[in-house]
Amino acid sequence: MTSFTAACIQLRSGKTISDNADAAESLIRAAAKDGAQFVQTPEMSNVLVRSRQELQERISDAEDDLFLKRARALAADLGIYLHLGSLAVLAGNGKIANRAFLIEPEGNILAVYDKIHMFDVDLPNGESWRESATYEPGTQTVIADLPFAKVGMAVCYDIRFPAIFRTQARVGAQVLTAPAAFTRQTGEAHWHVLQRARAIENGAFVISAAQGGTHEDGRETYGHSLIVDPWGSVIAELDHDEPGYVLAEIDTEAVAKARQRIPAIANERGFSCTLREPAGEMPA
Secondary structure, three states: OOEEEEEEEEEOOOOOHHHHHHHHHHHHHHHHHOOOOEEEOOOOOOOOOOOHHHHHHHOOOHHHOHHHHHHHHHHHHHOOEEEEEEEEEEOOOOOEEEEEEEEOOOOOEEEEEEOOOOOEEEOOOOOEEEHHHOEOOOOOOEEEEOOOOEEEEOOHHHHHOHHHHHHHHHOOOOEEEOOEOOEHHHHHHHHHHHHHHHHHHHOOEEEEOEEEEEOOOOOEEEOOOEEEOOOOOEEEEOOOOOOEEEEEEEEOHHHHHHHHHOOOOOOOOOOOOOOOOOOOOOOO
């Protein structure tokens, strides 16, 4: 089995986990009815709350998370692989995990990934983010071996760090993922080019569901959930920031063909880097 139908679910998650679960379930059911076998939701599917204190008050550990419980039951009911782009869950150490889950058609959790790179930035429009103050970063990249593809897991800001995706591709990942809650400003500037670059340089599909629109906590996210093929072409896009879903047929034979045409992974070579400093002023 080398082909399957994938779907990106675009959400506008708010502060109430049960409401977010309702919205996600409706779209996931619709995508599955349209034939999706692999369905991905965005980063922070269960809740988006900017206040660290309020976020901690609203979430629980993974075992008790309402969104995850409903997602597991839904995957089993629909018989699909359900990739929760990430959930905010208590990490047990005073911090919070930004954690992705990949659920099997039986409702079991196949793979878990904690976002490695923290979005600590000051943007030109005055937005300032310090994810490291709230979230405990992960330390290990993860690949899930599904019947139809090996799927690499990453989250949002990870897309700016190519080493994760290259490492996954080197060990066989055919599908890369970066479900996100990209800010509107950074999305307008970089979203498409980053997704396409990771696909091209690794000869892999990239599937990235996104949050979109103005959220209850006041943040604005870019939307534009994307599926990119191994040649860098956008084969599916939700071309707006409204909730919805988009589907595409994924044939992993295209990965082998792209890597044969441009064998960038096979052609890699180790190298060192030397900094040459000026020797001083030239003699008169």
